[in-house]
Amino acid sequence: MYVSGELQVVPISPEVSMTRYIAKVKCIIEASGLEHTMHDSGTNIQGEYAVVSRVVEQCMQSVLDNGAPRVLCYLKLGARTDKDSAKEMPAAEKVKNYLASEKH
Numbered sequence: 008m009y010v011s012g013e014l015q016v017v018p019i020s021p022e023v024s025m026t027r028y029i030a031k032v033k034c035i036i037e038a039s040g041l042e043h044t045m046h047d048s049g050t051n052i053q054g055e056y057a058v059v060s061r062v063v064e065q066c067m068q069s070v071l072d073n074g075a076p077r078v079l080c081y082l083k084l085g086a087r088t089d090k091d092s093a094k095e096m097p098a099a100e101k102v103k104n105y106l107a108s109e110k111h
Contacts, residue, residue: 019079
């Protein structure tokens with residue numbers, strides 16, 4: 008099943024900066040080959056559900072392995088059968104194209 012959604016990994020640590028944890032998370036997602044876009048509050052991610060769930064587990068384990076005593080993960084996923092989501096233009100790009108057109 009092909010899914011798309013948003014992943015937010017939150018290290019719970021006494022450190023002020025979370026950069027080192029999130030940098031490793033980004034490397035895991037990039038190595039997975041999943042289509043993704045990182046932004047300030049998470050990562051939009053899409054791909055086969057089995058791959059996405061495996062990557063989420065790897066991201067959470069990485070945060071723990073790198074010294075954070077706890078990790079929270081917020082994951083929102085959706086799937087659809089009425090369109091081929093793998094070939095569908097991302098919603099943000101559709102909005103950008105719409106605003107660039109004369110339609111609005």
